[in-house]
Amino acid sequence: MISNETAPPSILAIARVFGRISATAFGGGQIAAIRREVVRNNAWLTEDEFLALLAIAQILPGANPTNVAVLVGSRLRGVLGAAAALAAAVLPGFAILMVIAAIALDSHAPVLRGALRGCAAVAVGLTLANAIEMTLPRRKSLIDLALILAVGCSVVFLHLSLVVTLLVFVPIALLVRRPAAA
Amino acid sequence: MNLTRLALVFTVLSLLGFGGGNAIIPQMHADVVDKYHWITSVDFTRYYALGKLAPGPTTTMAALVGYAVSGPLGAIVATLAVFVPAGILVAAFGHYWQKLRGNPWRERFARAIAPVVLGLIWAGVVTLAHGALDSPVTIGLAAVAAGVLLWSNWNQSIIVLVAGAVGAIALR
Numbered sequence: 456m457i458s459n460e461t462a463p464p465s466i467l468a469i470a471r472v473f474g475r476i477s478a479t480a481f482g483g484g485q486i487a488a489i490r491r492e493v494v495r496n497n498a499w500l501t502e503d504e505f506l507a508l509l510a511i512a513q514i515l516p517g518a519n520p521t522n523v524a525v526l527v528g529s530r531l532r533g534v535l536g537a538a539a540a541l542a543a544a545v546l547p548g549f550a551i552l553m554v555i556a557a558i559a560l561d562s563h564a565p566v567l568r569g570a571l572r573g574c575a576a577v578a579v580g581l582t583l584a585n586a587i588e589m590t591l592p593r594r595k596s597l598i599d600l601a602l603i604l605a606v607g608c609s610v611v612f613l614h615l616s617l618v619v620t621l622l623v624f625v626p627i628a629l630l631v632r633r634p635a636a637a
Numbered sequence: 638m639n640l641t642r643l644a645l646v647f648t649v650l651s652l653l654g655f656g657g658g659n660a661i662i663p664q665m666h667a668d669v670v671d672k673y674h675w676i677t678s679v680d681f682t683r684y685y686a687l688g689k690l691a692p693g694p695t696t697t698m699a700a701l702v703g704y705a706v707s708g709p710l711g712a713i714v715a716t717l718a719v720f721v722p723a724g725i726l727v728a729a730f731g732h733y734w735q736k737l738r739g740n741p742w743r744e745r746f747a748r749a750i751a752p753v754v755l756g757l758i759w760a761g762v763v764t765l766a767h768g769a770l771d772s773p774v775t776i777g778l779a780a781v782a783a784g785v786l787l788w789s790n791w792n793q794s795i796i797v798l799v800a801g802a803v804g805a806i807a808l809r
Contacts, residue, residue, distance in 0.1 A: 479794035480692045481801065484765075486758075488793055491786075506754045507747035508731075513757070515730060516652055517723025518694040525724050529731035537728040545720050548693015549700055553712065555691050556701055560683065565809040571690040573804020574797055576775035579765045580782030581796075586758050587787060599752040606756020611763045620757065628749040 463531045464499060470543040472497070473524050478547035481574030485520040485544075487585040493527055495588070500527065502589060514621060520544060598631050640714055642673070643706050647699050647718035652726065661696070675706050696720070774807045 476488045486509065494505050508530065512522035521544050528540025559567055593599040606624050609615045615623070646668050650661045662685065669675045676684070681702075688698030696719055703715025737743040770776045778800050785791055 475794065477693045479797050481690065481797050485692075485694065491793065496790075503747050503751050506751040507743075508734075510750045510754050511730065511734065512727070513754070515723070515727050517727055518696040518720070520694045521696075521720055521724060522727045525727045526731045526734075529728050530735060534728060534732075537724070537731065541720065541724045541728075545693065545697065545716065548691060548697050549712075549716055552687060552691040552693065552697050552700060553704070556684075556687050556704075559687060566805045569808035570801040570805040572769070572775060572808045573778055573800040573802075575690060575769040576778040576804070577782040577797055577800035579762065579769050580779035580784075581786060581793065582758070582762050582765060583779065584783040584786035586755070586762050587783070589755055589758070593752065593755075599755075602752035603756040603759060606753050607759040607763070610757060610760035621753070624753045624756070625750060628753050629745070632749040632752075 463536075464497070466532055466535055466539045469528050469531060469536050470539045472543075473528070473540045474543035474547050477544050478551065480520075480548075481571065481578065484578030484581040486523060487578075487582045489520065489523055489527070490585055490589075491581075499531055502592070504530075506589075510621075602628055602631070639706050640711065643703055643711055644714050644718045646673070647703075647715050648722050650699075651719045651721070651723040665699070665702075669702050676702060680705065772808070774803070778803060 472492045473489070476485055476492065480488050490505055490509075493499050494502055500508070505527075508526040509519075509523055512519050512526055515522055521541055524540040524544035525537045528536035528538070530536075532539070555567070555571075558564055590600075590603065593603075602624065606620060609623075610620055650665055650668070653661070653664070666678070666681055670678050670681050684698045684701040685695070687701065688695040691697065697716065699715040699719040700712040703711035703713070705711070707714070734743070766779070770779055782796050782800065785796055786793070
């Protein structure tokens with residue numbers, strides 16, 4: 456089939472990106488790392504496309520980072536892309552977890568625990584940087600900023616569950632962000 | 638048969654895990670600690686902390702439960718059971734989503750949901766910070782990492798490795 460879009464990345468390129476993230480995203484922050492690679496560094500997806508896939512990943516059952524990997528892989532390269540992305544997103548993290556567990560569950564190893572705490576702190580920084588980068592382009596839309604703030608506060612202060620948050624705010628967002636009449 | 642039961646428990650968790658990895662933690666605890674007594678509650682907490690700290694999804698902690706039940710084979714079975722069923726479901730939905738391309742409702746949904754997801758991401762920053770930023774060193778590391786990521790194109794793994802080294806020295 457002829458497509459007038461730019462050629463999608465190879466299966467290997469997809470596996471490499473998700474494999475590297477799975478091997479290095481210590482302490483969480485994988486979604487932020489995926490967004491950085493897929494949107495910012497490689498421009499495989501636009502910001503809105505990525506956020507839509509992220510929303511679907513959060514609604515469907517399963518771990519969010521692997522769901523995002525499957526959706527991005529599927530969007531870029533169909534079923535094979537999805538399978539490669541899922542395998543690459545799970546295997547390195549699995550192997551490293553088994554090694555860390557073998558060490559950490561046997562001894563106290565304060566050096567290792569300190570190192571992992573440092574990595575976890577950086578994961579927060581990574582997520583923060585991505586949140587800032589994604590929010591900045593929307594700073595002129597008061598509706599967007601109000602929605603972001605309302606959703607953030609509802610989850611942080613009112614502890615709304617994800618399902619309730621989406622059920623409440625997605626209809627609101629669809630109403631207030633109606634495309635402007637031409 | 639422990640292995641079959643292991644596969645079954647994690648497949649069900651995989652398919653019912655609406656709301657991401659953290660959402661299945663209470664149910665996983667109920668199954669593997671309270672119902673089948675495969676591990677103790679203390680073990681569970683330690684596995685969870687390791688799953689949080691290791692790279693990859695927290696859900697990979699299922700591998701540690703599997704290992705406790707039947708060794709390396711158990712680890713593999715639990716990992717496959719917790720990731721593959723949900724993966725297939727998500728891939729099927731993703732395929733359907735691609736078919737909607739060009740449909741104005743798809744574009745409209747994507748545009749409208751973006752700020753909602755951003756709000757969730759900001760809430761996630763607060764939640765993560767609450768657990769991980771407990772000292773001047775960790776706060777400093779997070780701030781420096783955010784700055785480097787915003788104003789440079791450094792590979793993220795280098796930043797993670799440096800932070801690991803700093804943590805090993807300063808956070809013992």
